[in-house]
Amino acid sequence: EIVLTQSPGTLSLSPGERATLSCRASQSVSSSYLAWYQQKPGQAPRLLIYGASSRATGIPDRFSGSGSGTDFTLTISRLEPEDFAVYYCQQYGSSPASFTFGPGTKVDIK
Amino acid sequence: EVQLVESGGGLVQPGGSLRLSCAASGFTFSSYDMHWVRQATGKGLEWVSAIGTAGDTYYPGSVKGRFTISRENAKNSLYLQMNSLRAGDTAVYYCARLSGDEYYFDYWGQGTLVTVSS
Numbered sequence: 001e002i003v004l005t006q007s008p009g010t011l012s013l014s015p016g017e018r019a020t021l022s023c024r025a026s027q028s029v030s031s032s033y034l035a036w037y038q039q040k041p042g043q044a045p046r047l048l049i050y051g052a053s054s055r056a057t058g059i060p061d062r063f064s065g066s067g068s069g070t071d072f073t074l075t076i077s078r079l080e081p082e083d084f085a086v087y088y089c090q091q092y093g094s095s096p097a098s099f100t101f102g103p104g105t106k107v108d109i110k
Numbered sequence: 111e112v113q114l115v116e117s118g119g120g121l122v123q124p125g126g127s128l129r130l131s132c133a134a135s136g137f138t139f140s141s142y143d144m145h146w147v148r149q150a151t152g153k154g155l156e157w158v159s160a161i162g163t164a165g166d167t168y169y170p171g172s173v174k175g176r177f178t179i180s181r182e183n184a185k186n187s188l189y190l191q192m193n194s195l196r197a198g199d200t201a202v203y204y205c206a207r208l209s210g211d212e213y214y215f216d217y218w219g220q221g222t223l224v225t226v227s228s
Contacts, residue, residue, distance in 0.1 A: 033213050035213075037155075044204055044218035045204075051212060056216065090214065090215075092214075098168070
């Protein structure tokens with residue numbers, strides 16, 4: 001079973017700053033099977049990035065994803081007040097079929 | 111507009127059972143794989159179960175043998191039958207749609223809270 005690790009656990013930044021979030025897999029993951037979600041308190045997760053680097057519908061271009069193999073990154077180029085939230089990466093494994101989430105990175109206001 | 115609305119959560123004693131429902135609208139329900147994902151208070155997301163368009167089902171080891179996912183396409187509804195519930199099953203349970211092209215969740219419901227406690 002593939003385990004996802006996210007770092008840092010908490011990222012304290014100011015609006016306008018750049019955020020770089022890491023997701024590391026215990027073994028190689030197909031880029032097609034790596035996604036990122038944003039979750040705000042009391043809300044369901046929202047899809048941000050799929051296929052490691054494709055933005056979901058309606059997601060601003062300040063959000064970008066990159067990476068391959070075991071190392072993936074979510075970058076928020078300039079933090080807006082509404083971006084302070086928890087971010088999760090997720091991967092799909094096929095043998096057996098399973099879906100795994102990372103533990104999350106909380107981006108909070110410095 | 112795609113909508114997923116969960117119901118059926120509540121307080122149940124350890125060892126008890128509960129059935130969750132998810133009402134889907136705004137898309138052709140029968141054409142999509144559907145999933146349940148849960149989240150304990152203050153914790154991360156955990157995948158709970160999946161059902162394919164052909165009715166094939168998948169579970170992680172933590173719930174296999176205790177939980178059963180099913181669907182009723184004529185009613186655009188997804189279900190999760192949960193038996194032998196434990197305190198560790200306490201969480202918000204989300205219904206989620208798997209995208210039609212790759213393995214990510216493109217729509218989520220707002221969740222229903224299940225509390226297992228005596």
